[in-house]
Amino acid sequence: MSTELTPEQIDYFMGQALYEARKAGALGEVPIGAVVVNDGEIVGRGFNLRERLQDGTQHAELLAISEANRLLHSWRLPEAQLFVTLEPCLMCAGLIQQTRITDVYYGAEDPKGGAVHSLYQVLEDERLNHQVHVVSGVRQDEASQLLKDFFKAVRKRRKAQKRAEKEAKNN
Amino acid sequence: MSTELTPEQIDYFMGQALYEARKAGALGEVPIGAVVVNDGEIVGRGFNLRERLQDGTQHAELLAISEANRLLHSWRLPEAQLFVTLEPCLMCAGLIQQTRITDVYYGAEDPKGGAVHSLYQVLEDERLNHQVHVVSGVRQDEASQLLKDFFKAVRKRRKAQKRAEKEAKNN
Numbered sequence: 001m002s003t004e005l006t007p008e009q010i011d012y013f014m015g016q017a018l019y020e021a022r023k024a025g026a027l028g029e030v031p032i033g034a035v036v037v038n039d040g041e042i043v044g045r046g047f048n049l050r051e052r053l054q055d056g057t058q059h060a061e062l063l064a065i066s067e068a069n070r071l072l073h074s075w076r077l078p079e080a081q082l083f084v085t086l087e088p089c090l091m092c093a094g095l096i097q098q099t100r101i102t103d104v105y106y107g108a109e110d111p112k113g114g115a116v117h118s119l120y121q122v123l124e125d126e127r128l129n130h131q132v133h134v135v136s137g138v139r140q141d142e143a144s145q146l147l148k149d150f151f152k153a154v155r156k157r158r159k160a161q162k163r164a165e166k167e168a169k170n171n
Numbered sequence: 172m173s174t175e176l177t178p179e180q181i182d183y184f185m186g187q188a189l190y191e192a193r194k195a196g197a198l199g200e201v202p203i204g205a206v207v208v209n210d211g212e213i214v215g216r217g218f219n220l221r222e223r224l225q226d227g228t229q230h231a232e233l234l235a236i237s238e239a240n241r242l243l244h245s246w247r248l249p250e251a252q253l254f255v256t257l258e259p260c261l262m263c264a265g266l267i268q269q270t271r272i273t274d275v276y277y278g279a280e281d282p283k284g285g286a287v288h289s290l291y292q293v294l295e296d297e298r299l300n301h302q303v304h305v306v307s308g309v310r311q312d313e314a315s316q317l318l319k320d321f322f323k324a325v326r327k328r329r330k331a332q333k334r335a336e337k338e339a340k341n342n
Binding site for chain 1: 233244246286293
């Protein structure tokens, strides 16, 4: 049984996931953030740290769920909701399904790697022992804008670097 | 480019994964073990610790890959092989794909949750940016036997417990 969340709560918790995403961005990571909510309270938070730690497991959702597991002393989270700024990948969707999270709220779609709607529909797979209720597009514009700004800055940095290399060659 | 492994090496590295699996079994965990090999050497080891740590992320493969990432200071493992006693689940297959591991050798099939051949074929998905070469059935009998013995012992313990509860009620 999941707790019914009000629209204000959904907005608030996604705001917290966006806050986590901004922390990732500030460290030069792709800005993705997540929080796990149980009984109306945040019990796990995470942001993407893959580059910083050079560890492929360090996705926002994985960190938030692991933290919630340890806080609640249970790898099963049958009353929890996950809020994440980007559609989860296969790894994270697999973990969400296995931990019996009841609801996932996500912001932007990930057409290249999303495993909830885009490439796979893992969370509604009837062959698995648990299905997850999904709400997409929550504060989507903010989540998308964060990602767009990040990749724009990356391209700008690369361009400047190339120009500097070219100039160094010519001198 | 992956290193070519000899049949003797394949046998040896799966033996190391089985050794990890036995450690899990000794702690009362479902006996699953994994090792990551790079340039002919083991660079990551892991065994299932989900119950002990009450953390859904603690699968053998995830722990082995995370260890390899940190040891090699890279979340990409484009020359690595993974050996695991059971067909990887969605979470672990997603991570394997993302970290660009070249080859996966696994032991037993997992018809209920396997994401390499059984339920999904994640590692050969052409829509993703990397495909993984897979060899299944490596030392399969030993991997299966470990799991069978484990679940047999679990059932025996449950039966004994029920009997004890019944007797306590009757006294």
